[in-house]
Amino acid sequence: MVEMQKFLVFRKDSEDKEGRYERFEVPKRKGLTILEALFYIQDNYDSTLAFRYSCRGAICGSCGMTIDKVPELACRTQISTVKTKKKPVKLPEFNFGQTSNWNQENEILIEPLPNMEIIQDLVVNMDPFWKFYREVEPYFTRDWNDEAPESNQGSDAVKSIEHLVNCIACGLCWACPVNANNKEYFGPTALAKANRFIADNRLSEEHRQEILDKVWQENAVPACEKYFVCNRVCPKGVRPGTAINDIRDKWSKNE
């Protein structure tokens, strides 16, 4: 007989403003990911189950959700590891509804990403995330005196920003407690992205200063309270909290 994996999945739609949890069982197989389990639920139990995905390979950043109370990428998380792997320490409590009947030992809990408005089931409104992302203008422009994008960059220079370049804008680090309490906080992603450009040796001094000015305002770098939740949940090793600290250092050298 095929062994089954139990799931407790958060559901919410226009008819159910509070949200609820539903139970499903999915046949286990080696390598089965959370995303594949959600496809199974959609195909076999309820085609209305809403969740985002695209690449299925931890690149597009679409499939972020909270799995057993930890923000994760569904396509990169295998069901076999959920109960056994080491979880990030000191995460805030993410509450979406009443989970007192969750059997933590053998049931995988699936909830949306925290601190975002829920549109339906596991789909959240990422507009605020993108708003602040755009605010830092994370791209090279022709009207600046930058040397990019055609100019070469030495390997040391690439190395110094590589971890920041790896951000896939998945929004897992929006789990930051400052985002929970301050709707105007830029969030770790936008600030890490700002540092990806501030630290890029091809940027003109004028452009660098412009970005520094953008992120040195009440709800940006100075609002970070150094929880470092972002560093602990990031699936790509971007270390946004460390990037924010780097911006502080650069700013203090400016003064």
Ligand code: SF4
């Ligand atoms: S910094 Fe990490 S957690 Fe935050 S959006 Fe980028 S990849 Fe995702």
Ligand code: FES
């Ligand atoms: S589906 Fe693209 S990151 Fe998971």
